[in-house]
Amino acid sequence: MEQNDAASGIPEISPTEGMVDISKAQDGGLYKQILVEGAGGRRPGTGNKVEVHYVGRLLSGDKFDSSRDRNDPFVFTLGKGQVIKGWDEGVATMAIGEIAILTCRSDYAYGASGSPPTIPPNSILKFEVELISFKGDDVTDKKDGGVMKSTLRDAPNREDDDTPRMGAQVKVKIIGYYNDQAFDTRELSFILGEGSQHNIPWGVDLAISSMKVDERCRVVIKPEYGFREAGNPEFKIPANAELDYEIELISMENAKENWEMSTEEKVQQAIIVKEKGTGFLKKGSLEAAYSHYLRVIKYLEDESLEGVTGDKLADYNKTLLAGYLNCAHCELKFSDHPAVLEHCNKALDIDKDNEKAHFRRGEAYFALQDYEIAKKDYDAALRANPSNKQAIRKAAQCQQHITKEKNRQKSLYGGMFEKFAKKEEQKNAALDLDREKNCVFETIDDWDNSMADGMMPLEQECAAFGEAMPPRRTNGNGPVTPID
Numbered sequence: 040m041e042q043n044d045a046a047s048g049i050p051e052i053s054p055t056e057g058m059v060d061i062s063k064a065q066d067g068g069l070y071k072q073i074l075v076e077g078a079g080g081r082r083p084g085t086g087n088k089v090e091v092h093y094v095g096r097l098l099s100g101d102k103f104d105s106s107r108d109r110n111d112p113f114v115f116t117l118g119k120g121q122v123i124k125g126w127d128e129g130v131a132t133m134a135i136g137e138i139a140i141l142t143c144r145s146d147y148a149y150g151a152s153g154s155p156p157t158i159p160p161n162s163i164l165k166f167e168v169e170l171i172s173f174k175g176d177d178v179t180d181k182k183d184g185g186v187m188k189s190t191l192r193d194a195p196n197r198e199d200d201d202t203p204r205m206g207a208q209v210k211v212k213i214i215g216y217y218n219d220q221a222f223d224t225r226e227l228s229f230i231l232g233e234g235s236q237h238n239i240p241w242g243v244d245l246a247i248s249s250m251k252v253d254e255r256c257r258v259v260i261k262p263e264y265g266f267r268e269a270g271n272p273e274f275k276i277p278a279n280a281e282l283d284y285e286i287e288l289i290s291m292e293n294a295k296e297n298w299e300m301s302t303e304e305k306v307q308q309a310i311i312v313k314e315k316g317t318g319f320l321k322k323g324s325l326e327a328a329y330s331h332y333l334r335v336i337k338y339l340e341d342e343s344l345e346g347v348t349g350d351k352l353a354d355y356n357k358t359l360l361a362g363y364l365n366c367a368h369c370e371l372k373f374s375d376h377p378a379v380l381e382h383c384n385k386a387l388d389i390d391k392d393n394e395k396a397h398f399r400r401g402e403a404y405f406a407l408q409d410y411e412i413a414k415k416d417y418d419a420a421l422r423a424n425p426s427n428k429q430a431i432r433k434a435a436q437c438q439q440h441i442t443k444e445k446n447r448q449k450s451l452y453g454g455m456f457e458k459f460a461k462k463e464e465q466k467n468a469a470l471d472l473d474r475e476k477n478c479v480f481e482t483i484d485d486w487d488n489s490m491a492d493g494m495m496p497l498e499q500e501c502a503a504f505g506e507a508m509p510p511r512r513t514n515g516n517g518p519v520t521p522i523d
Contacts, residue, residue, distance in 0.1 A: 049144065049146060049161055050144070050161055050162075050163055051067060051144065052067060052068075052070055052142055052144055052163055054067075054070050054142075057072045057073075058070040058071070058072045058142065059071055059072070061128065061129060061132050062128060062147070063128055067144070068125075068144040068146060068147045069124075069128055069129055069141065069142070069144070069147050070142040071129055071139050071140070071141055071142075072139060072140045072142070073137065073138075073139045074138045074140065074167070075136070075137060075138035075139075075169075076134075076136075076137060077133060077134025077135055077136040077137030077170065078134060078135055078136045079135065079219055080134065080216065080219045080283075081134060081135065081189075081257070081259070081283065082131060082132060082133065082134060082189070082191075082257070083117050083130065083131055083133070083170070083175075083189055084117065084118070084131065084188075084189030084190040084191050084256065084257060085117060085119070085131075085189075085190040085191075085193050086116060086118060086119070086175075086176055086189075086190055087116070087117045087118075087173045087174060087176075087189050088114060088115075088116055088117075088173065088174045089114065089115060089116075089117050089130055089170065089172070089173040089174075090112050090113070090114050090170075090171040090173070091106070091112060091113050091114075091130065091168050091171060092107050092112050092113070092168070092169045092171060093106050093107075093166050093167065094106075094107055094166070094167045095164060095165070095166050096164070096166075097158070097159075097162060097164065097165075098162070098164075103157040103158055104157070112171055117130060117131060117173070118131065118190075118193075123143065123147065123148050123149065124143075124146070124147045124148075125141055125143030125144075125147035125148055125164075125166070126141070126143075126166070126168075128147070129141040129143075129166075129168070130168065130170060133168070133170040134170065135170055135172060135173070136169075136170070137169070137170050138167065138169045139167075139168055140165055140166065140167050140168075141165070141166045141168055142163065142165050142166075143163065143164045143165075143166070144163055145160075145161040145162055145163060145164075148162065148163070148164045149162065173189070174187065175187035175188045175189040175258070175259065176188045176249075178246055178248070178249045178258075179245060179264070180245075184261065185260070185261040185263055185264040186242040186245050186246055186258055186259070186260055186261070187258065187259045188246050188249060188256050188257075188258045189256060189257045190254065190255075190256050191255045191257055191285070192253070192254060192255040192256075192287075193251075193254060194251040194253040194254040197251035197253065197254075198251075201251050201252070202248060202249060202250060202251060202291075203231050203247060203250070203291040203293060204248065204294070205231050205232040205244075205248060205330050205331075205333075205334055206230060206231060206232055206293075206312070206334060207230070207231045207291050207292060207293045208230060208231075208291065208292040209228065209229065209230075209231050209247055209288065209290070209291045209292075210226070210227070210228040210288075210289040210290045210291070211226070211227065211228075211286055211287060211288055211289060212225075212226045212286070212287040212289065213225060213226075213227075213239070213284055213285065213286050213287075214284065214285040215283070215284050216282065216283040216284070216285075217274075217276055217280055217282055219283075222275065222276065223238075223274055231244055231248060231291075232244055232327060232331065232334075233315070233319075234327070235319065235322070235327045238271070240260060240264060240265045240266055240282065241264050241265075241326035241327060241330075242258060242260035242261075242264035242282070242284075243258070243260070243284055243286065244326075244327070244330070245264065246258040246284070246286055247286060247288060250286065250288040251288065252288050252289070252290060252291060253287075253288070253289075254287070254288055255285065255286070255287040255288075256285070256286055257283060257284070257285050257286075258283070258284050258286065259281065259282075259283055260281065260282045260283070260284065261281060262278075262279040262280060262281060264326070265280060265281070265282045266278075266280065266282075267279070269323075294308075297338065302342055302343075302344070302347055302351070302355070303351065305338045305339055305342060306338075306339065306351070306354050306355050306358055308338055309334075309335045309338040309339050309358045310354075310358055312331050312334045312335050312338070313331065313335045313358060313361055313365070315331050316328045316329075316330075316331030316332045316335070316365065317365070319331065320365075320368075325369055325372055325373075328365070328369060329369035329370075329373075332362050332365040332366045332369065333362075333366060335358065335359070335361070335362030335365075336359065336362040336366065339355060339358060339359040339362065356390075359389065360386055360389045360393070363382040363385050363389075363396075364382070364383075364386050364393070364396060364399070366378070366382045367379045367382040367383050367396070367399045367400075367403075368399065370382065371399060371402055371403065371406075374406070376403040376406050376407055379399060379400065379402070379403035380400060380404075383396045383397075383399050383400035383403070384400070392419070392422070392423050393423070394420045394423035395420075397416045397417070397420040397423065398417065398420040398427065398430055400416045401413045401414075401415075401416030401417045401420065401430070401433065402433070404416060405433060405436075405437065408440075410437040410441050410444075411441055413433070413437050414437035414441065417430045417433050417434035417437060418434060421434065
């Protein structure tokens with residue numbers, strides 16, 4: 040299995056049946072032989088966290104390392120030089136569940152120095168590798184795992200921040216997969232954030248926004264970032280389907296940066312973007328609409344208004360207010376209630392009596408079960424518009440919840456107070472009984488001379504116990520002489 044390259048002195052691999060050269064350079068430095076086929080067509084990409092089991096052997100068959108012996112899978116980041124070259128290139132070709140033998144020439148392994156004392160210099164190594172799992176990069180704003188990206192081909196000559204922003208003109212090649220079957224293969228140009236107009240799911244827009252020109256990637260898209268519960272009849276995609284897309288970014292042209300525009304230009308651009316967002320909202324493309332409304336806020340929120348007055352200031356406030364309110368509308372649909380509160384608060388900073396801001400903030404508080412605060416917002420919405428039927432209904436529901444909670448509290452704590460009162464009553468009754476046992480009478484009216492029967496006269500009692508009599512009362516002629 041080994042032969043020497045006279046020119047380099049590096050032992051070459053002599054492949055046998057079933058071994059395939061998988062080296063990127065196709066230079067015979069890395070061969071793979073599949074022992075167990077993996078499941079599906081997904082492969083890990085650069086930057087993915089991969090988990091593997093492995094057994095490493097010399098060509099002699101001597102084992103020098105094994106994660107299986109330790110019962111401890113090995114985890115590393117693919118394509119970042121954390122492992123030998125043969126692994127970075129070889130594991131990238133594997134599917135989950137696949138078991139393969141990777142045969143690595145020394146320059147794909149530990150080179151001329153080897154890894155003493157177990158691996159001699161210039162050794163060809165054989166690794167039995169099982170790919171257990173891999174995890175891509177989450178490119179969603181919420182980091183909820185809805186769009187996981189694996190880089191298949193990086194663009195090392197591009198800056199990391201050289202990526203398209205929403206609103207950029209992009210040209211891409213895409214291949215959509217469902218159950219490992221391609222359903223959409225095309226090359227097209229469109230405005231990023233408006234992919235739904237071209238039958239492209241929102242998850243693809245998000246993935247492209249993280250890419251550099253010449254980069255190629257594969258993304259796994261959860262249903263909420265795909266075609267959702269509606270599916271896609273044209274592509275025969277059922278409801279709530281998980282999708283895969285391979286994407287190559289061919290070119291891009293970003294729109295002007297904020298700092299390159301005047302306040303008036305930003306307002307004009309924000310109005311255009313807002314109207315596009317409303318168009319997407321009417322079509323049911325909630326994510327695309329939300330992306331546009333966020334862009335409205337980004338255009339205007341941190342703008343200096345020095346010298347902006349009159350109609351220009353009014354247009355600015357009106358457009359930014361719409362951005363906040365429309366974002367809150369989308370966030371209610373996403374059940375992102377903290378974001379709803381944030382944007383409604385900002386809207387109310389512009390217009391403190393705004394009906395929609397109070398109502399939507401009330402909806403967020405209602406969902407968070409803070410019914411007293413929610414009712415205050417519904418009431419504020421009704422002050423702005425007394426005929427708002429939704430606010431009337433929700434305010435009534437809040438009052439029902441508030442009353443129910445008060446009754447629950449009364450029942451809970453009222454029972455406790457009643458129990459305490461009963462215990463106190465029992466305690467007092469016991470004390471009264473004890474007093475009756477130990478007291479002859481409580482008032483002079485209870486005295487009866489018969490009670491003195493059998494008692495010694497006071498003088499005899501004092502003499503018996505050696506005590507002095509108290510002074511007698513005066514009779515009007517001075518004090519009476521005490522008894523000796």
